[in-house]
Amino acid sequence: HPDTLKQKLKDFVPDDAVQAERCRQTLLACVDMLSSGVGGVILAIVDKALINQLRFNYLDNGSLIELCKKVCSNVQEERANFQRLLETFSLHNDTDRWEQPELEQLAERLPDIELPALAHLEGFPKDGAFILSHNGTVLAAAGHLQHSSRRWQLRRADGKPCGTRHAAGLAFAEWLGSERRLGAAFVRSDGGGVHVLVPQGSSLPPVAWHFDSLKHRSQAEMMELFKERIMQHGRRMHKGQPGMIRPGLRGEQIITCVNGRVTSKFTISDDTSMVIRAPTANQELYVLSREKFEANWELEGILPSENGGNDASKGFRLHHPKPGNQKFIYKCTADDLKLVPTGGFEAAWGAVQPLREGDFLAMPAPKERATEVYLMDPDCVSSYAEENVCQEVMRHRSQQEMLDLFKDKIMKHGQLMRR
DSSP: OHHHHHHHHHHHSOTTSTTHHHHHHHHHHHHHHHHTOOSOEEEEEEOGGGTTTSOEEESSTTHHHHHHHHHOSBTTTTHHHHHHHHHHHHOOOSSSBOOHHHHHHHHHHSTTOOGGGGGGGTTSBSOSEEEEETTOBEEEEEEEEOOOOSSOOOBOTTSOBOOHHHHHHHHHHHHHHHTTOOEEEEEEOTTSOEEEEEOOOSSSOOEEEEEOOOOOBOHHHHHHHHHHHHHHHSEEEEEOSOEEEEEOOTTOEEEEEETTEEEEEEEOOSSSOEEEEOSSSSOOEEEEOHHHHHHHBOSOOBOOOGGGHHHHHTTOEEEOBOTTOEEEEEEOOHHHHTTOTTSEEEOTTSOEEEOOTTOEEEEEESGGGOOOOEEEOHHHHTTEEETTSOGGGSSOOOHHHHHHHHHHHHHHHSOOOOO
């Protein structure tokens, strides 16, 4: 329990330690900040006098620490700003680097900071540790801790070793113990939960404590919260445009990216899944199980025309959506987002999908098929039509579709003529 952990951390700091109470407050602030957010990150607490002995290097040439000096140089005195920065830093995208959408979001959240003042961060990794002094001063940010554990290993309940982030935190705590200095490593997992690793001296392993952090809404929770709302207030629509589809490859990772925002990451673990390229401006990729593919798309695909030779070489075929296949599509409001406090939820296929105001939640229709809810970006909705609009008159055929459908027929059955 967080209160029990906080008492342990208070007791961990000796009364005769330099700035003992300030150190306790820094540790407690770390508990509060990490328990109320999501995303993997390390907070390393160390005696300021040891910073020159700590083995680390900047992953971003010191760009983030320069920002910290301006807006959140101390986590106790400027905690709100530090937490805003921490939350944005911990939200990972397909590159795990600062990109324009994250910088725009950060500029909106940090008072007195304009977007141009953040431009120096673009392209640098959103990874590494924040290193804090006992007093709460931010000594370094986006720091790659380079100590390695010589004796100990942190393992999960199933016996498997924890990941590289936890290994770095453990090695840091082990180094603190070898130096017989006060400090701690807080390591938050991408999937939720935080470990606190504190030293016990040079001969004993660090102590590991665990506490919960915010977790993304599960698929079951999303269905319970939104199913009736989506059916009652959403639009009943059907997909009206064909898509390019190919077989998936076992082990390949498909990243769905719409307007620079990653909406899903999925690694294919079988030989039957299908990869769909959406008929939208972004032409984003996503994965369907064989069962869902057969339920939503016509099985027979059309070989792309000569203009689509590269697609054909990759195994893509043009498939039309099955007639009568419907979705409930519902636009999210600010009040809806209050029900999803982390700004993300677990999709039925295991990926975490981000959610913001103006996004759409989609669910199969009719009610008997409403077994899952998933994110639909506003641009994706453009490939759908209201259910009471005839699919064939919804739009004109595109030039590409006309070539795919008639090129071979015209060449085979048409007359070769000249003016």
